[in-house]
Amino acid sequence: MAAPDRLPPIPPADYTPEQEEAAADFRRRRGVEPFGPYAPLMRSPKVMIDVEALGRRLRYGSCLSENLKELAICQVARSWSQQFEWSVHAMEAEKAGVSKEILAAVAEGRRPDGMSADEALIYDAVAELLATKRWSDTTYNRIVARHGEQGAVEIPTLVGIYSLLAMVLNVARTPADGAEGLSRWPE
Structure with a gap:
């Protein structure tokens, strides 16, 4: 049995203003609430946005196929x-x-x-x-x-x-x- 999730998704109703701003930015780009690694990263909203931007750049704009x-x-x-x-x-x-x-x-x-x-x-x-x-x-x-x-x-x-x-x-x-x-x- 897997260990319990330590940093599960934060319910949107519980977002801080900074988290809501980061989540809104994420939703504009991805069309969904922060998920996967972005859910725990929401504890540091600015880091989450920066990490997501670099990951997106490499995943969708790389020189690799x-x-x-x-x-x-x-x-x-x-x-x-x-x-x-x-x-x-x-x-x-x-x-x-x-x-x-x-x-x-x-x-x-x-x-x-x-x-x-x-x-x-x-x-x-x-x-x-x-x-x-x-x-x-x-x-x-x-x-x-x-x-x-x-x-x-x-x-x-x-x-x-x-x-x-x-x-x-x-x-x-x-x-x-x-x-x-x-x-x-x-x-």
Whole structure:
């Protein structure tokens, strides 16, 4: 049984004026009340707005294709054993064309077989960044050759913002949006 949510959504009737302003801004952009990581972040409304803006920029305006972004986000979710992030982004990855076999391997914590060259490059670059906290010259040069210097900035930023969201979700114990798709790694 999952532990109780520490920072559940705040009922809109209980918002402070700052929270109401942040929630209204969120609703204008997303059409819904703050959810997922944004629900706990509402305890710091200005941070929530800034984090949401960067996440939105990287998710919807990146130099990476949808399948590559979602593959990277799934790797971050796996690295943090983050159930909510996985439940949302594994579904998005599949819609974007990432195969079920690749997602199953990521969920199991192993390098997938059968990836395209672009998927393998992103998988390896994200895995290296998560494991070593940096890129080798070889990886950096491969990323720049394929995605330019913009990619060399956006990929670690994508990993960073989704790591931040995963940490917030894990601290808050936000439940998955559906069935939990990841086995928990030992803590």
